[in-house]
Amino acid sequence: MATIVFGTLGTILGGPVGGAIGSLIGRQVDTSLFGPSSRKGPRLTELAVSASSYGEVLPRHFGRMRVAGSIIWATDLVEHSETQGTGKGSPSATTYSYTANFAVALASRPILGIGRIWADGKLLRGEAGDLKVAGTLRIHTGVGDQQPDPLILSAEGEARCPACRDLAYVVFEDLDLSEYYNHIPALTFEVIADESFDLADVIGDLADDTDAAVPLETIAGFSSSGPLAESLQVLGQIFPLGADAGGEQLVIARERLQDSAVMLPEAAVSASDESFGGASGFTRHREPPPERPSSVMRYYDVGRDYQASVQRASGQAGPGEPETIELPAALDAASARALIEQSARRIDWTRDRISWRTCELDPAVAPGSIVTVPGIAGRWRLRDWEWREGGVELTLERVAPAGADVSPDLLADAGRANPAPDEPLGTTTLVAYELPLDSTGAGLDTPRPFAAVSSSTANWAGAALYADHGDGDLHPLGQSGRTRSVTGTVTANLPPGNPLLLDRVSQLEVALGDPAMQLVSATMEQLADGANLAMAGEEILQFAHATPLGDGTWRLEGLLRGRGGTESAITAHVIGEPFVLLDARPVPLDPSVLGNNSGRQVAAVGRNDPEPVTVPVLLSGITLRPLAPVHPRRTILADGAWRLNWTRRARGGWQWQDGIDMPLVEQTETYLVTLGPLDMPAALWFLGEPQLDISSAQLSDLAALAPGGQLRVRQQGTHGLSEPLSLCTLP
Structure with missing residues (x-):
């Protein structure tokens, strides 16, 4: 007599079949297939992290599962250095970064592919791949003609680099x-091993001559990391399985082969x-309830990114701690609740047992068969049978009536999940510009270039910034960081305004790059302290009121125009020009690396950018350029001469104080007055004070030389000329 221990179904006898039923096949069936009689089922691993221990068991995965894998090859970390700030007179800084090359084995059978990958709990690879x-990620699915990985082959040589066929693994190259x-x-x-699978796939070629085409309904994935017996044992607690080893094949769940x-x-x-039953030939009894009934099941919940979860069967709790079924399978919460409910109800029905004696041999009746008995209602499953001198003794257990093991419509909650966001990587947007000298007056001779680097989505890892001096060579400016600047585009033309007054009429409409970005309103006192400073095109302005219009579009009102000496840009607005909020988020650039060539550009290279993003530098030279003089005045003297006066301004002197002249930040106070076109003036004067006297005779000569010509004044600074101020027009 041979017995096969099989989960909660207990011992099933493999009988003799030879002709009708044949001779006994012995215990070798049991030991060869299931191993020793003392076993424990597989346990959940709580999503253990990748290991690299020698002798680590590589599981077989079915369906779709989340697994850790085992690191089977790696190189030392690769160090990368980048030096910045190598310009003349500026300190240099060297930054270091590291990448890794390694391989991770995932399954000891071929798979279809890989889905998502988590690294330290965050998504390393999204659903879209x-x-x-x-x-770089390379996936080796473990097919029979699999070739060695090229990176491992180049590092180890052909003699030390196996193809690892029938082993699914991945290789990371230069992982940041x-x-x-x-x-x-x-x-x-997330291993995608099969589109669908059943019990026959789980058994595979581990047991020959086995008929196990049992569907594993509702199970999305399953991992087998030990002997086959362990997997069958735990599945037998969930699905009603039985084994018949009496024929040429081992048949699992024999009742599926019956029509009735x-x-x-x-x-x-x-x-x-010594025989049971006396004159009746049978006995019927009810087994006592198990001391620790299986009413709790742990599993991997697909709705919580395969995190371990628990479902419990309903009903009154018994004494002691209930038995927990450790099912290394991926299910949703509703399916898991239904399975443990059905299992608990099924076990209660199988406690009803019958011992039945027969002298007739029927090949259709074998362990696992569903039978009925004369005079007793219900259907019964044949657990085992034993050939004795007085006949064949059959052990039967009650099969739950139709619908009795169907779980009621109970709620199943796996718990709140906090899955890692799987958003597509954002592409980089870039605006480069210079800012005027700040009010501290520090760095009078140093430009203040910035880069407003942003993206349309928060899933953006920043970008590497480079300077292009106009020759196509890229010079590193460092990393932008992951903080996004508030940038967008102007969607409606901004009319001209007066830079000396609060513009209560004009409206600036902008569309921000990400609808999630926000703008806020500010009081007049806050505006006086520098709040809501922004750049539209090449005009720096401030806004008091920000009104959202939907879809990331905003209307800005209460404008202070032409801030920081950008009055000349008030009339130069066009639709589609860039908008930047000038707060602390833009990245300062090294002016020594950026250079001052007229064709200079700033380039940004992000993780998902198909090509480098290059832009010119707006407001180029504004830091070192003197401010245009203001308040032009013309006085006609008694002799007919003209006296022209103006008021100078100083870079960085933004806080006007009555009665105090702002200190000059240039080396000398010099002015250039021109008549006619700036590039080809008819006359010019170099002055050391903000005043020009033109005699009546000179006026006549100048009027004849350039009738209707314009007189303009520019301040000559240490590093350049200011924008011109129109003084007057000749008759």
Whole structure:
């Protein structure tokens, strides 16, 4: 007699079949298939992280599962250095970053592919197959003609680089570790092993001559990391399985081969005193309830990114701690609740047992068969049978009536999930510009270039910034960081305004790059302190009121125009020009690296940018350029001469104080007055004070030389000329 221990179904006898039923096949069936009799089922691993221990078991995965894998090859971390600030007179800074090359084995059977990948709990690879950090991923599915990985082959040589056929693994090449504190992160992988699978796939070629085409309904994935017996044992607690080893094949869940239940013959009476049942030939009894009934099931919840979850069967709790079924399978909460409910109800029905004696041999009746017995209602499953001198003794257990093991419509909550966001990587937007000298007056001879770097989505890892001096060579300016500047475009033309007054009429409409970005209103006192400073085109302005119009569009009102000496840009607005909020988010650039060539550009290269983003520098030279003089005045003297006066301004002197002249920030106070076109003046004067006297005779000569010509004045600074101020027009 041979017995096969099989989950909660207990011992099923594999009987003799030879002709009708044949001779006994012995215990070798049991030991070869299931191993020793003392076993424990597989346990959930709580999404353990990747290991690299020798002798680590590589599981077989079915369906779709989240697994950790085992690191099977790696190189030392690769160090990368970048030096910035190498311009004349500026200190240099060297930054270091690290990348890694390594391989992770995932499954000991071929798979279809890889889905998402988590690194330290964050998504490293999204559902669409996009890596969230820099690097290259190669997937080897473990097919029979799999070739060696080229990176491992080049590093180890052909003699030391196996193709790892029938082993699914992935290789990371130059994986950027800056997001993971410069160490290889803890990785878990969503393995897509099969589109669908059943019990026959789980058994595979581990057991020959086995018929196990049992569907595993509602299970999205399953992992087998130990002997086959462990997997069958745990599945047998959830699905009603039975094994018949009496034929040429081992048949699992034999009842699926029946069209209807087999009617047993009348019970045979035995005269032996040791026989059960006496004159009836059968006995019926009810097994006591298990000390620790299986009413709790742990599983991987697909709705919570495969995190371990628990479902409990309903009903009154018994004494002691209930038995927990550790099911290494991926399910949704509703399916898991239904399975544990059905299992609990099924176990309660199988406690009803019958011992039945028969002298007739029926090949259709074997362990696992569904039968009916004369005079007793219900259907019964044959657990085992034993050939004795007085007949064949059958052990039957009750099969739950139709619908009795169907779980009621109960709520199943897996708990709140906080999945890692899987947003597409954003592309980089860039606006480069210079700012006027600030009010501190520090760095009088140093430009103030900035880069407003942003993206249309928060899933953006920043960009590397470079300077292009106009020759196509890129010079590193450093990293932008992940903080996005508030940028957008002007959607409606901004009319001209007076830079000396609060513009209560004009409206500036802008569309921000990300609708989630926000603008806020400010009081007049806050505006006086420098709040809501922005740049539209090449005009710097401030706004008091910000009104959202929907979809990231805003209307800005209460404008202070032409701030920072940008009055000349008030009339130069066009639709589509850039908008930048000038707060602390834009990145300062190294002016020594950026240079001062007229064709200079700033370039940004982000993780998801198909091409480098290059832009010119707006407001180029405004930091060092003197401000245009203001308040032109013309006085006609008694002799007919003209006296022209104006008021100078100083770079960085934004806080006007009555009675105090702003200090000059240039080396000398010099002015250039021109008549006619700026590039080809008819006359010019170099002055050391803000005044020009033109005699009546000179006026006549100038009027004849350039009739109707305009007189303009520009301040000559240390580094250049200011914008012109129109003084007057000749007759």
